[in-house]
Amino acid sequence: MxxxxxxxxxxxxxxxxxxxxxxxxxxxxxxxxxxxxxxxxxxxxxxxxxxxxxxxxxxxxxxxxxxxxxxxxxxxxxxxxxxxxxxxxxxxxxxxxxxxxxxxxxxxxxxxxxxxxxxxxxxxxxxxxxxxxxxxxxxxxxxxxxxxxxxxxxxxxxxxxxxxxxxxxxxxxxxxxxxxxxxxxxxxxxxxxxxxxxxxxxxxxxxxxxxxxxxxxxxxxxxxxxxxxxxxxxxxxxxxxxxxxxxxxxxxxxxxxxxxxxxxxxxxxxxxxxxxxxxxxxEFVLAKARVMEGLRGKLNDRQERAMLRMFAAGPDGFVGGLSAANYMTITGAPTATTTRDLAALVGLGGLVRTGEQKGTRYWLPIETAPIGSVEIADLA
Known part of the structure; x- marks a missing residue:
């Protein structure tokens, strides 16, 4: 060639x-x-x-x-x-x-x-x-x-x-x-x-x-x-x-x-x-600021650490959502404390819960539309 x-x-x-x-x-x-x-x-x-x-x-x-x-x-x-x-x-x-x-x-x-x-x-x-x-x-x-x-x-x-x-x-x-x-x-x-x-x-x-x-x-x-x-x-x-x-x-x-x-x-x-x-x-950073402002003074150190870790994952967030096991790894909290912390975060509007029992997952209350692939045909 x-x-x-x-x-x-x-x-x-x-x-x-x-x-x-x-x-x-x-x-x-x-x-x-x-x-x-x-x-x-x-x-x-x-x-x-x-x-x-x-x-x-x-x-x-x-x-x-x-x-x-x-x-x-x-x-x-x-x-x-x-x-x-x-x-x-x-x-x-x-x-x-x-x-x-x-x-x-x-x-x-x-x-x-x-x-x-x-x-x-x-x-x-x-x-x-x-x-x-x-x-x-x-x-x-x-x-x-x-x-x-x-x-x-x-x-x-x-x-x-x-x-x-x-x-x-x-x-x-x-x-x-x-x-x-x-x-x-x-x-x-x-x-x-x-x-x-x-x-x-x-x-x-x-x-x-x-x-x-x-x-x-x-x-x-x-x-x-x-x-x-x-x-x-x-x-x-x-x-x-x-x-x-x-x-x-x-x-x-x-x-x-x-x-x-x-x-x-x-x-x-x-x-x-x-x-x-x-x-x-x-836009995600702006949404983060709004959420964290709404939670100001309402979180303990563990909850704040977990929230910041979730935000650090970016708009795509945790793959598969945050589980109780993830929360325990991030914060070092025992099982009972984890259950209380996560329930409180949901009640405060800091997280959204989906699923039940082992399938329970937690998500940030932010909707971000996926970015579709831009192709040459789109530029014609």
């Missing part, structure tokens, strides 16, 4: 801009809604939401690569990097590194994307790794950089990147385009198109020995935010994780061509879906 970087016109990507107009309009409309809803958040809730979004992105962008991180450790590390109070738990290098990259991304979102930023992100992403030759710098190895699956005797090559000797020059061209295409640059490009193009271009160069996927998704997040008058977190990683197989397939198809309209449409659909997920998270 001939890869896009092997074609004569590389890196002159092309696309059908009119086909992306509806997607760009929907994205900007969603930004306006998110800004309007976010104005109702107080400072504490806004800070809590930012930490939640950053931790979800950190965990999910790593999960796309098959790496499972501890949620509480990631949140603790993010809080520490933001200078906020938190527990003093020991955090493993992987959790600490991706947390630091997320804080760096969102605190410096308006700053230009340059080589120093990318190298810094790479050091964060591979924090604690001892198996890599090139950390915080472009790859230098002589072997081909390939993405391969299948058995050793019959591997399937999904992609092969340019040789290491070409990476420096390729990245100069990429970063020059990033600067020119920004709002106010010499050749500005609309947010979705710029972010989608940057993602496939960066992944095609694959400049680092490892961590390119996480860095590429961080680039997309940064560029989406830069394209808005008021930067809003889109939260792409969680949606891409939900569509991981389709995501990899879309990338693989795009690696073989310079005409990337289909890729940009797919990326745009998932960005809009991600935006809707984030908006649901904002």
């Amino acid at each position: 001939t890869w896009n970087w092997q074609q004569p016109d590389w890196p002159n990507f092309s696309w059908d801009a009119p086909r992306l107009q509806k997607a760009e309009a929907l994205f900007l409309e969603g930004v306006g809604i998110a800004i309007g809803v976010s104005r109702h958040l107080d400072e504490a809730d806004r800070s809590s939401l930012e930490i939640e979004l950053m931790s979800h992105e950190a965990i999910d962008t790593s999960a796309i690569e098959g790496e499972t991180l501890d949620r509480d450790s990631v949140q603790s590390s993010i809080r520490r990097h933001l200078g906020l109070a938190g527990d003093q738990r020991r955090v493993k290098p992987a959790e600490a590194g991706i947390a630091e990259m997320m804080v760096d991304l969102y605190e410096r979102v308006a700053e230009p994307l340059d080589r120093a930023t990318l190298d810094r992100w790479h050091r964060h992403v591979v924090n604690g790794r001892t198996d890599l030759a090139d950390i915080g710098r472009y790859r230098s190895g002589g072997d081909p950089m390939q993405i391969v699956s299948g058995p050793i005797h019959r591997p399937k090559i999904h992609f092969e990147a340019p040789p290491a000797a070409r990476v420096e020059e390729e990245m100069v061209g990429f970063l020059t385009w990033i600067e020119r295409s920004r709002p106010g640059g010499s050749t500005p490009i609309t947010p979705l198109t710029r972010a989608g193009l940057a993602h496939i271009w960066f992944e095609s160069i694959h400049p680092y020995e490892d961590g390119n996927g996480r860095i590429g998704r961080a680039i997309s997040e940064k560029l989406l935010a830069q394209g808005l008058h008021t930067p809003i977190v889109t939260g792409m990683a969680s949606t891409l994780l939900a569509h991981r197989k389709a995501y990899y397939a879309a990338l693989e198809r795009a690696h073989g061509a310079l005409e990337i309209t289909d890729w940009l449409l797919w990326f745009a659909a998932k960005a809009i879906e991600a935006q809707r997920r984030t908006l649901r998270q904002v």
